[in-house]
Amino acid sequence: MSEVANETLRADAPVAAQGSVKRYGIWGATAVLFLALPHIFTSGTALTMMSVMGIMIVFALSYNMLLGQTGMLSFGHAVYYGLGGFLVVHAMNTVVQGRLPVPVALIPLVGGLAGLVFGFIFGSVSTRRGGTAFAMISLGLGELVASSALILRSFFGGEEGITTNRTKLLPLFGLNFGPQMQVYYLIAAWCLLSMIAMYAITRTPFGRMCNAVRDNPERAEFIGYSTQRVRFIAFCLSGVFAGIAGGLAAVNFEIVNSVSVAAGQSGIVLLMTYIGGVGNFAGPVLGAILITYLQVMLSDATEVWQLYFGLLFIGMIMFAPGGIAGLLMMHQPLWRARVLHRVIPPYLLALVPGLVTLAGVCLAIEMTFRLTVRASEGSAMFFLHVPLDARSPLPWLVAALLAGGGFWLFRRTWPIVANAWSAALAVARPVRPAT
Amino acid sequence: MTAPALELADLRKNFGRTEIIRGVSLQIPAGERHAVIGPNGAGKSTLYNLISGRLEPTSGSIRLNGEDITGLRPYEINRRGLARSFQVTNIFPRLSVLENVRCALLWSMGYRYSFWRGIDGLADVRRRTEEILAQINLAERRDIQAGVLTYAEQRALEIGITIAGGAEIVLLDEPTAGMSRGETEHAVALIRKVSEGKTLVMIEHDMSVVFDLADRISVLVYGQLIASDTPARIKADPAVKQAYLGTLAA
Numbered sequence: 001m002s003e004v005a006n007e008t009l010r011a012d013a014p015v016a017a018q019g020s021v022k023r024y025g026i027w028g029a030t031a032v033l034f035l036a037l038p039h040i041f042t043s044g045t046a047l048t049m050m051s052v053m054g055i056m057i058v059f060a061l062s063y064n065m066l067l068g069q070t071g072m073l074s075f076g077h078a079v080y081y082g083l084g085g086f087l088v089v090h091a092m093n094t095v096v097q098g099r100l101p102v103p104v105a106l107i108p109l110v111g112g113l114a115g116l117v118f119g120f121i122f123g124s125v126s127t128r129r130g131g132t133a134f135a136m137i138s139l140g141l142g143e144l145v146a147s148s149a150l151i152l153r154s155f156f157g158g159e160e161g162i163t164t165n166r167t168k169l170l171p172l173f174g175l176n177f178g179p180q181m182q183v184y185y186l187i188a189a190w191c192l193l194s195m196i197a198m199y200a201i202t203r204t205p206f207g208r209m210c211n212a213v214r215d216n217p218e219r220a221e222f223i224g225y226s227t228q229r230v231r232f233i234a235f236c237l238s239g240v241f242a243g244i245a246g247g248l249a250a251v252n253f254e255i256v257n258s259v260s261v262a263a264g265q266s267g268i269v270l271l272m273t274y275i276g277g278v279g280n281f282a283g284p285v286l287g288a289i290l291i292t293y294l295q296v297m298l299s300d301a302t303e304v305w306q307l308y309f310g311l312l313f314i315g316m317i318m319f320a321p322g323g324i325a326g327l328l329m330m331h332q333p334l335w336r337a338r339v340l341h342r343v344i345p346p347y348l349l350a351l352v353p354g355l356v357t358l359a360g361v362c363l364a365i366e367m368t369f370r371l372t373v374r375a376s377e378g379s380a381m382f383f384l385h386v387p388l389d390a391r392s393p394l395p396w397l398v399a400a401l402l403a404g405g406g407f408w409l410f411r412r413t414w415p416i417v418a419n420a421w422s423a424a425l426a427v428a429r430p431v432r433p434a435t
Numbered sequence: 436m437t438a439p440a441l442e443l444a445d446l447r448k449n450f451g452r453t454e455i456i457r458g459v460s461l462q463i464p465a466g467e468r469h470a471v472i473g474p475n476g477a478g479k480s481t482l483y484n485l486i487s488g489r490l491e492p493t494s495g496s497i498r499l500n501g502e503d504i505t506g507l508r509p510y511e512i513n514r515r516g517l518a519r520s521f522q523v524t525n526i527f528p529r530l531s532v533l534e535n536v537r538c539a540l541l542w543s544m545g546y547r548y549s550f551w552r553g554i555d556g557l558a559d560v561r562r563r564t565e566e567i568l569a570q571i572n573l574a575e576r577r578d579i580q581a582g583v584l585t586y587a588e589q590r591a592l593e594i595g596i597t598i599a600g601g602a603e604i605v606l607l608d609e610p611t612a613g614m615s616r617g618e619t620e621h622a623v624a625l626i627r628k629v630s631e632g633k634t635l636v637m638i639e640h641d642m643s644v645v646f647d648l649a650d651r652i653s654v655l656v657y658g659q660l661i662a663s664d665t666p667a668r669i670k671a672d673p674a675v676k677q678a679y680l681g682t683l684a685a
Contacts, residue, residue, distance in 0.1 A: 200553070203553055203554055203555065204549055204550045204551065204552055204553060204554055205541045205546040205547070205549045205550075205552065205554050205557075205560075206548045206549055206550035207550065207554070208530075208534060208537065208538055208541070208554055209548070211527070211529070211530055211534070211538075212527050212530065212534075212538045214529075215527040215528055215529050215530055216525065216526065216527050216528070218525065219521075219525045219526065219527065219596070220510075220538075221508065221509040221510045221513070222487065222519060222525075223510075223513060223518075223538060223541075223542060223596065223599070223600060224510050224513045224541075224542030224543065224600060225542060226508070226510050229548065230548065233548055233550065237550065
């Protein structure tokens with residue numbers, strides 16, 4: 001995955017045969033990984049989660065075609081995901097009713113087409129301007145579609161949404177896509193195809209001009225390009241893949257409701273992309289995987305998981321604006337120079353008090369939640385399997401100690417980490433590039 | 436008789452009630468190296484912004500090879516064969532040097548908005564990119580992010596982006612501003628090389644550069660041309676001397 005990442009950041013020398021072998025190798029390895037994953041994580045929960053991850057990877061990458069590649073901040077990307085989903089659900093029901101010979105494996109294309117059409121319609125309005133104007137229009141269009149979804153009940157099905165049954169469609173090679181395993185592989189295949197297509201687009205004349213428009217829209221106009229046209233095409237293409245993701249979601253869940261076009265869904269994809277890293281092709285992939293995982297695992301562990309989510313987002317923006325992929329890329333020179341192991345011990349040293357701080361903060365948050373929102377259920381609770389009473393002063397004292405003391409220790413480790421980092425970097429880059 | 440490469444007819448530009456360009460008429464024949472000089476605030480950069488489509492003139496017309504381009508968008512003007520550089524470096528800072536040059540020549544080579552062809556496989560684009568990189572002496576710095584180049588290198592890249600598309604008419608806005616003596620000599624040699632067989636218009640403060648390069652010089656003072664002639668005659672022109680020295684003394 002990190003190799004894919006490198007490709008986008010590294011300036012390209014003329015392609016050597018070795019380079020393309022390497023690149024095909026990465027996609028081959030990804031395919032093998034996708035094939036193997038259900039045999040490594042065999043539980044039903046894992047299979048469901050990995051299916052959602054595949055969908056979200058496509059969705060987040062489509063979002064990054066706008067944000068990371070072209071510099072367009074959209075607050076309404078769920079529109080194309082959700083409308084893709086609705087069109088697919090209706091298409092599936094039509095196919096079933098008409099007994100049409102359409103296999104479910106090809107149905108996500110309907111989503112892609114829907115994304116393209118709506119991208120074309122809405123994009124022709126919203127991409128006239130870049131920057132803040134585009135962001136505001138995307139927000140407005142998002143609200144427009146989300147409220148329409150509650151009004152136009154015949155198409156959107158109101159709050160319950162529209163359901164379908166994927167097993168009623170034409171089986172392909174004896175597969176009826178009833179079992180989740182088959183759906184997982186269907187999603188994996190579409191995910192891989194979409195990833196390859198979106199990556200390939202970054203390496204075309206258009207893809208490069210997207211970057212140019214992101215960097216300096218004014219200058220792009222003086223080298224012959226209409227920035228409006230570049231933004232518009234990027235928007236339509238991004239709509240296609242968002243629609244495919246929505247279509248896959250429709251096949252996966254067999255239900256689509258108004259939530260999928262709403263602001264919340266637009267927010268999630270922004271979060272995934274940003275936390276993963278916008279400056280890097282692999283970033284949104286990592287973000288989609290991590291956020292989907294957290295959504296499932298955190299929501300099991302705590303009721304206020306969205307709060308932690310917000311904290312994570314703020315933390316990333318403040319301390320790692322390049323996202324997870326950005327953090328990983330920072331370590332690439334160390335990895336190449338084989339000195340990465342030198343920074344690992346200081347990291348672990350910092351991690352321990354860091355986790356202690358986090359535990360203290362979480363304890364305070366959970367107790368506050370218990371005493372306020374869940375006051376009717378009493379003050380007895382568990383934190384990390386430890387029984388405690390949120391009304392007694394002792395756990396509060398512990399929380400303060402953990403948070404305060406942990407942070408104090410954590411702060412001490414910063415210079416150690418910084419020293420190890422610069423020492424390792426000095427080895428990795430003995431000669432600075434001449435200026 | 437062929438139309439001049441660039442023809443301005445009674446061009447005017449107001450910002451609110453302030454007249455910045457006050458009726459400029461000028462003809463530049465194809466193949467000429469033309470310098471525009473004048474004191475600070477004379478409206479030289481505004482004139483460029485009007486010609487290149489960054490600003491729309493209040494009145495008057497601009498013709499490119501006889502075709503009226505008044506009020507067209509910058510990219511439409513660029514596609515008709517006019518390219519410009521900027522006084523304040525205006526590059527793609529997060530793209531590599533190679534990527535900067537390559538983007539600048541894509542349109543002229545007919546690749547437009549192509550999202551179905553791999554860019555690395557385009558042999559003609561690669562060849563042309565290499566040529567430009569060699570011309571601007573940045574071949575060895577091709578993989579560096581443009582934003583971290585030195586100032587002089589960024590100025591060279593600025594010229595490279597401007598000429599990459601093979602425009603017939605090139606407008607350079609103070610290409611040697613802020614350069615040391617050695618860097619300036621280098622830049623002049625570069626400009627001489629890349630403007631061969633093209634029409635060059637250049638705003639420049641460095642008089643040695645102007646007299647070295649230009650076939651003809653126009654003097655812009657307070658939004659009006661007070662002279663437009665050969666370097667030798669401009670040097671001797673009492674009105675130019677007075678306007679120039681007068682404003683400098685003021």
